[in-house]
Amino acid sequence: MKNLAWIIMSLTLTLNGAVANELKPIEPRAPFSSLKLQDLNGKTHSLADYKGKVVLVNFWATWCPPCRAEMPSLQRLKEHMTGKPFVILAVDMAETEAEIRDFLREMRASKIDFTILMDKDGKSIKTWKVSVFPTSFIIDTEGQLRYSLLGATEWDGYEPVHAIEGLLPKKP
């Protein structure tokens, strides 16, 4: 009986672990809202400057467990896309630079080096109507919103990689 309970529990945990949030296509395509924020080094990034690249905008916070959980996979995605016109802009929501740097120190094994932007007053949360953490958007090379995702996922999994690669310019 104990063995049966253990098998059921293991199966349940396995199935739960296999459930991932899915990218949702945005139809009709829509232009992105403005986003102009500073990174941890004080450099200002404007989303408009990234036209010609596929951009993954990820809204996150260090206190949000699912956000933390997906960070290593975002880094792996970045590494998978090396050399391709793809960029990650991870917008931290209204935390201090010290809190973010503490988090990066905790995560040093994952060697996170994608761009982290600071939304100190939460303005972009309202502009982008973020009501779930994390929330992500994928923007194509023409500056059109193409996918959204509520909650966390394994970003280097087949589906996200396939979707992002599908937005990259085709080689002649």
Add this chain to the structure above:
Amino acid sequence: MKQISAFFLIFLFSVSAFAEPSPGSVKVAPDVEVPINAYGTNRQKLILWLPSEHGIVSAEHEIAKQLAKHGYTVWIADLFSARFLPNLPSSLNEIPASDVAQLIRAATQKHNKVYLLSSGQGASRALEGARLWQQAKPRRPIAGAILLFPNLYAASPDAGEAPTYLPITDQSHLSIAILQGNLSPWYWQLDELKTRLELGGSPVSSKILTGLRDRFYFRDDALPREIAARNQLAATIDDSIRHLPPLKSRKNP
């Protein structure tokens, strides 16, 4: 020996005369009795604690004991158990607002000031029960509602979409206090939520709980500052009750 027995009987009588007896349960429908855990002996002020989508959690009993020390009677109403429902978010939908209204009726029969308290999605059932109770035009009104990190969304909005609120949000007519941690996506919706509640005629006060996440007082991964805040929550609730905004009268709630 007779003198001792007489003294004992007098003692028992005096205790029962001054202590608010625990109701044990309240019948809310022909075959439905809601188990009540009661704390405190105040005959004037009662907090009716209603479950969230997580049901009643053990930390709430501890906070209720502390609230009793602040001078309240607290009834923790296990609406899930009453209908043999599991502690799942979907169970809230199985609880009719009339169950809450009946609890309010029982509470107001014995106490002058009844405050509703709930968290998360439980806020909607609290407000719906209150509205149903008000429609019966009772003599004794509800003194107010304390909503901890309330979730009054109709559903989780799609990414980039504005949230839609449950109809009860702008149909309520109650004095409301909201306690909201700032480490929450809902914190950024608080102004909009207050506006919606106020449009319906509910004056709203809010207190931002700095450095706290939603569910902070019963999270498995509670941070030290969240544990500290849990220990202070009864005092925070008491303070919110003391500063509930005045309710303007309305002809048709």
